[in-house]
Amino acid sequence: MTSNSVERYNPRVEEPRWQKAWDEGATFVTRNDDPRQPYYVLEMFPYPSGRIHMGHVRNYSMGDVLARYKRARGFKVLHPMGWDAFGLPAENAAIQNKVHPKGWTYDNIATMRRQLKSIGLGLDWSREFATCDVAYYSKQQSLFIDFFNAGLVTRKTSKVNWDPVDMTVLANEQVIDGRGWRSGAFVEQRELTQWFLKVSDYAEDLLEALDTLDQWPEKVRTMQRNWIGKSEGLRLFFELVGSDKTNMTSIEVFTTRPDTIFGASFVALSADHPLIKELAANDPGMAEFVGEVRKIGTATEAIDKAEKIGRFTGLHVNHPVKPGETLPVYAANFVLMDYGTGAIFGCPAHDQRDLDFARKYDLPVHPVVLPEGEDPAGFAVGDTAYTGPGRLFHSEFLDGLEIEAAKKAIAAHFGSRNIDNHPQGMVEVNYRLRDWGISRQRYWGCPIPMIHCEVCGTLPVPKKDLPVRLPDDVSFDKPGNPLDHHPTFKHVNCPQCGGPARRETDTMDTFVDSSWYYARFTDPHAETPTVPEVANAWLPVDQYIGGVEHAILHLLYSRFFARAMHKTGHLAVDEPFKGLFTQGMVVHETYQLGNGQNGQWVSPSEIRIEAVDGERRAVMLGTGEPVTIGSIEKMSKSKKNVVDPDEIVRTYGADTARWFVLSDSPPERDVQWTEAGIEGASRFLQRVWRLVVDASDLLKSPRGVPDAADADSLAIRKAAHKTVANVGVDIEGLRFNRAVAQIYELANAIAKFTQAVTDAPTPGRLGALAEAIERLVQLIAPMMPHLAETCWAALGKDGLVIDAPWPAVDETLLIESTVTVPVQVNGKLKANVTLPIGAARELVEKEVLSLEPIARMLDGKAPKKLVIVPDRIVNVVI
RNA sequence: GCGGGCGUGAUGGAAUGGUAGACAUACCGGACUUAAAAUCCGGAGGGUGUAUACCCAUGCGGGUUCGAGUCCCGCCGCCCGCACCA
Secondary structure, three states: OOHHHOOOOOHHHHHHHHHHHHHHOOOOOOOOOOOOOEEEEEEOOOOOOOOOOHHHHHHHHHHHHHHHHHHHOOOEEEOOOOEOOOOHHHHHHHHHHOOOHHHHHHHHHHHHHHHHHHOOOOOOHHHOOEOOOHHHHHHHHHHHHHHHHOOOEEEEEEEEEEEOOOOEEEOHHHEEOOEEOOOOOEOEEEEEEEEEEOHHHHHHHHHHHHHHOOEOOHHHHHHHHHHHOOEEEEEEEEEEOOOOOOOOOEEEEEEOOHHHHHHOOEEEEEOOOHHHHHHHHHOHHHHHHHHHHHOOOOOHHHHHHOOOOEEEEEEEEEOOOOOOOEEEEEEEOOOOOOOOOOEEEEOHHHOHHHHHHHHHHOOOOOOOEEOOOOOOOOOOOOOOOOOOOOEEOOOHHHOOOEHHHHHHHHHHHHHOOEEOOEEOEEEEEEOOOOOEEOEEOOOOOOEOOEEEEOOOEEEEOOHHHOOOOOOOOOOOOOOOOOOOOOOOOOEEEOOOOOOEEEEOOOEEOHHHHOOOHHHHOOOOOOOOOOOHHHHHHHOOEOEEEEEHHHOOHHHHHHHHHHHHHHHOOOOOOOOOEOEEEEEOOEEEEEEEEOOHHHOEEEOHHHEEEEEEOOEEEEEEOOOOOEEEEEEEEEOOOOOOOOOOHHHHHHHHOHHHHHHHHHOOOOOOOOEEOOHHHHHHHHHHHHHHHHHHHHHHHHOOOOOOOOOOOOHHHHHHHHHHHHHHHHHHHHHHOOOHHHHHHHHHHHHHHHHHHHHHHHHOOOHHHHHHHHHHHHHHHHHHOOOOHHHHHHHHHHOOOOOOHHHOOOOOOOHHHOOOOEEEEEEEEOOEEEEEEEEEOOOOHHHHHHHHHOOHHHHHHHOOOOOOEEEEEOOOEEEEEO
C-alpha cells in the first residue's frame, strides 16, 4: 500500500483552517426566523474560574456531537454558550491577589473563550453573554420585581455562618472543621433577615411534574423526589403541665409516626424554638446549651453528624393517651426548626435518633410495634430501633392494627378531641423542601433591586430606575460586604415618599443567574428578559447536558424559575429541560513526591511512567526521583492531577482530545484520562487519514455501481449502512462510547476491503469503497469535525461536510436472510445452528435435536422442555 | 447522619432477562527496518491438558427463572450530593 509514504495529518494546520472557514461562513449562527424544525442543545455553562479543564472539554464535546448530528438531520439547532460569571471565587481573588472581581472575571472569560474556540465547538457565539453583564443582570432585576409583585418573594429570618473575627458571613465552603477559612475562628450561627423565593408554593407541582420528565435519568428524579420530601403526618398538640417558667399552654409537634404515640417517652424542641428562646432568656444553662448548638454551623451534614445532645427544660407535658402520665421536655440539637414545627415527640423504640438520645439521657424505651412472628412478651429493642412493619401492641385501642391502620385510627382519635378550642391533632402534608434564601452579603452578584424606607416600608426599585448597577469603586480592605460600606451605593431616595431611604445591599445567590439563562439565550439581546413568542418556540431545551452534582439544586431552582416566569408572563412552559443527561467526571491518577501527609503533589507533566518487570513506576522528569502513584481522583488543582486542554490541543489537536473523551467510558460515568488513551485516539485519527488517502488514490480510477454478486463489496456495503444506522441511534441516545466502537469496526472493515480493492480493483468495488469511505468520514464528522472536513476535501467532495445531510440508510442492506442461533443445554452454550430468519418451530426443533452434541447429550431421550426464542436462542432442558 | 449511584479480563469498557468480555488500551509473537518509532498480520479471562472436551468466572452470600452481569433480598467496598462552592 501507499500509506507509508503518506504525509501525516497535521491538526495544527488543519484545525485553525476549518475553524476560520466555519467562522467566515457564519456556519453556527442560528436565526430565530429559520423555518426549519427547532432543536435546542445546551450544556451547563461554565464558571469562568480561569482556564478550561478536561471536564469542560468532555461536556461540550458531547453537546457538540449532538448539535452537529441534529444539524445534519435537518434541524435548526440552537447551541449557545455563556458564562456563569458572578460568585465567590472572584471575591476571594480580589481579597487574596488585590485584583478587581470584574477585571479578574472578564480576563478569565477571554482566556476561556479562546480555549473553547480552539476545541472547534459548533457554537453560536453571537448569542454569548456573561451573567455579570449589566445587560443580563438588569433583566434579572426586572424579573425579581415581577416575582415580588406576583407574591413569589418573601422576607424572613434565616441562619448564616458568622465569622466573629472577620465579622463576615461565610459560605459553608468557607467553614473548615467548624472554623472560618481565613481567621481560623470558631464559626457561629447568626440570624439575619433575608430575601426568599417561595419555592415551597410549588412543592406539590414540582413533585408531580417529575413524572412527566421521562427523558431525565431516573436517579435525578428520585433525588429530586427525596429532596422535596413529601410526607403525610399529624400535627399534634401536647398540653404543658403548668409552670411558672412560661405562659405557653401547649407544644405543637409534627410526626409521621403518630401510631407510636403509646411508645412516646419525651418531647424534644429545636434550640431555635420560641419556647427554648424564652427559657434561655432566664436560664444561663439553657442559654449556654443554645450557644453550644449554634457552634455547629449551618451545614446539614455537620448538624446530622454531630453527637446528639440535649438539655432538660424542667417542663413536662401530659401524655396525650395515658392519663396521669407526663413526658419530659428537652431542647435537642437534632431537631430542626426548618422542618415541621421545630418540635417532635420521641419514640425511642422505633426511631434511631430518638433511641440514641434516650440511651444517652436514660429515658424509657417502650416498643409498641411488634414484628411478625415475635413474642410480645420477649420483644425488646437494643441499640437498633425497629422501623419495619408489624402490628401495634401495648397500645390499648390500637392493639392488633397494622401501622397504616393505626395511623388512621389515632388521627381520628385526636381529630375528635379538643384542646384550646381546636382539635388536638390534624392530618397534615409536610414537605422537606424549603423556600430559597437568595440573599448574599457579598459584592460580586446581582444587586437585589429593593429599597427600605422607614416611612413607606420595603419597596421595589421602579423599573424605570433599573438597572441597579454594581459600583466599580469598591474596596475589599474592610471585612463584610463592600456594598454596605460603599460611600454612596446604599443612600437613595424612597421611590414613594422621596425621603431618605436605604438601598438593599445584599446581592442574589448565583443560582438565580443560572436559573433562567437557558431562556435568555433564545433572544439574548432583547430589551425584556425574554421575548415570549421566541422563547416559547425554542423551549423547553431538547437536550440539557451537565454534571450530576447539579442534580438537585440547580435543576430544581430552574424548574421553579420556569414556573415563576410562566406566572409572570415571560414564558409559556413550566419545565425548562425536556431531556437531561448527567455526564461523569474526568479523573486522573495522582502523583506524590514523598509519602503520607508530607507528600507533595506533582502534576502528570512533571513525571514519567516506566514499566519495570511489568510494574508501573513513576519518576520525576528532571531528577529521576521516585514518585508514588496514588488513587484516581477528580482532576483538581489542589492535587495537581490536571491535564491542561491547551497543551493537549497543541500536542495532539482538538479532534484527538474530543475523540478520546467520547470513547471508552460511557458518558454518564467517569472517564480516566491516560497518556495511553490519548495516544490511541491520536493513532486512530492518523489511521482514518491514511484510509482516506489510500481510498482517494484508488478512486482516481473510474468507479461503477457496486456489484451485488461480489461478496466483499456486499459485505462492506452492509457494514457501512449498518454502522450509519447504529451510530445515529447511539448519538441520539448519547451513547458515544458505543458509536465510537461501531466506527472502529467500520474502519477495520474498510482497511481490509481496501486491501481487496488494491488486489482486484473493479469499478464495482471502487463504487462500494467510495460509498463506505464517504460514510466513514460523515460518521466521524460530529466528533472529529476538522479531520472530517480535510478528508471530505481530499475525497473531492464539494462544499463542507458540516453542510452535508446525514447519509441515508438503505434498509434492504440491513436485512439478513439467515441467523446463527446459539443452542444451550440447561442454560449452557453447547452449539450453534444457522437457520432462516423466522424459521418455523418445527424446523428449529428438528435442526436443533439433530445437532451432534445435542443428540449425544440427549442420548435418545426426549428433552424435558424446549425453549425457543425465535431468531435469538434455543434452550434444551434435559 | 440522610439521600443517590457504582462494582465485569492487566486496564477503560460491551452485552432489549438469551453465545459474558464487542471495541479500545497495555501486553506477547511475527512481518517490514541497519535499528527504533510508525505501520501491517496474528495471539490472549483463569484452570485441567490429546481436546472440537470439561470445570471455574461479572465485589460477597442467598433467591426468582428453562436461562441472571442484568430482576429481588441481605452484606462489603468505593464515589457523588446535602440548601451560602459552582
